[in-house]
Amino acid sequence: MSSLLLRIEQHLNRLPEAERKIGEFILKNPELVPNMTTKDLSKNSGVGESTVIRFCKSIGIGSFKSFKLELVKDITLTDMNLTDFNILNKKDEPYDLFQKVAYVNKAAIEATPSSLDRKEFEKAVDVLANADTLMFYGVGGSAIAALDGYYKFTKLGYRCTNHHDFHFLLSAIPHLNARSVFIAVSMSGKTKDVLDLSRFAKAKGATVIAITNIDKSPLYKEADIILCTPKVEHDYRIGSIPSRMTQLTIIDALYLSVFHLKGENVINQYHEARDEVVRLRR
Incomplete structure (x- = not known):
């Protein structure tokens, strides 16, 4: 789990109920959040839009935009370690590597708008x-x-x-x-x-x-x-x-x-x- 998602998990039980709903949604669907607006996230979490901003501040981030940028950075570096030297520790078959390359390229493109x-x-x-x-x-x-x-x-x-x-x-x-x-x-x-x-x-x-x-x-x-x-x-x-x-x-x-x-x-x-x-x- 990335450092930001871990921080959310650690704060979850200390958050007010409305903010906790946002945290729970993010933990379950981290890959969806970078392309969302505050309105999208509030609707999916079943809370008011202003709660999204309060949630960000509760976990130590000043704005929703900054939150999304941190989330993108954490998700991509966690999921896209395909090109570091640790790949030598994994005995992937060629087709497995093809699937991983397709995944990381798709995820990188989807992260770019954020x-x-x-x-x-x-x-x-x-x-x-x-x-x-x-x-x-x-x-x-x-x-x-x-x-x-x-x-x-x-x-x-x-x-x-x-x-x-x-x-x-x-x-x-x-x-x-x-x-x-x-x-x-x-x-x-x-x-x-x-x-x-x-x-x-x-x-x-x-x-x-x-x-x-x-x-x-x-x-x-x-x-x-x-x-x-x-x-x-x-x-x-x-x-x-x-x-x-x-x-x-x-x-x-x-x-x-x-x-x-x-x-x-x-x-x-x-x-x-x-x-x-x-x-x-x-």
């Missing part, structure tokens, strides 16, 4: 819609999400750059300006190359959008716009699996949001590219 701030996301879409140049950068597992963003936004007609070579991007950043956007992807938010390039891009007037964990990392503090992913993996792991899924989900949502704004202007180019793909099939 960590992502709606206003920050809408700011990111607005900035991207009015940008002329985009630069995507990530290293390790995060490089996959950066490459996916580069691929998708190039299809929308943007001048995009993505490269694994740090020095190559150092030579490209001086050409950025106030209508440029640097999209930095980093799970930990502590990767030195990502931070150095983000700071350089910001100094040239570009807007820095960070796709990073909800923990207040150096990148979180440096960026102009922060798109937070839930903490679904430890830094020390055998590979990026659920964390990569959260990053790709945000990239997909940004792409579709901008496509909705600009799609009519590029639909002919989409059809033209598709026709060529069909013609050149071998």
Whole structure:
């Protein structure tokens, strides 16, 4: 049981009856709560909406939003230890591992709305819609999400750059300006190359959008716009699996949001590219 759920269980008998009903519902259905509003939770618990806020304060958390973030962090780190080295202690069959991978990826995606701030996301879409140049950068597992963003936004007609070579991007950043956007992807938010390039891009007037964990990392503090992913993996792991899924989900949502704004202007180019793909099939 996660530390937050354990705290609720320990407080349960000391809570007033109405708050105890909320605690009991959460203990039975922890995975449902991150996507609920206070109204949803009060209705499912059979109590008034104000009781939800009192419950949060009773267990030492100031708001329902903060409570959900703590719950997401605890649930995901408890359930998604698939990529830490303890996996070697379990003798899973290949198909068992397939099922676990499917589960942790699904859970990571479902946890993402609880960590992502709606206003920050809408700011990111607005900035991207009015940008002329985009630069995507990530290293390790995060490089996959950066490459996916580069691929998708190039299809929308943007001048995009993505490269694994740090020095190559150092030579490209001086050409950025106030209508440029640097999209930095980093799970930990502590990767030195990502931070150095983000700071350089910001100094040239570009807007820095960070796709990073909800923990207040150096990148979180440096960026102009922060798109937070839930903490679904430890830094020390055998590979990026659920964390990569959260990053790709945000990239997909940004792409579709901008496509909705600009799609009519590029639909002919989409059809033209598709026709060529069909013609050149071998």
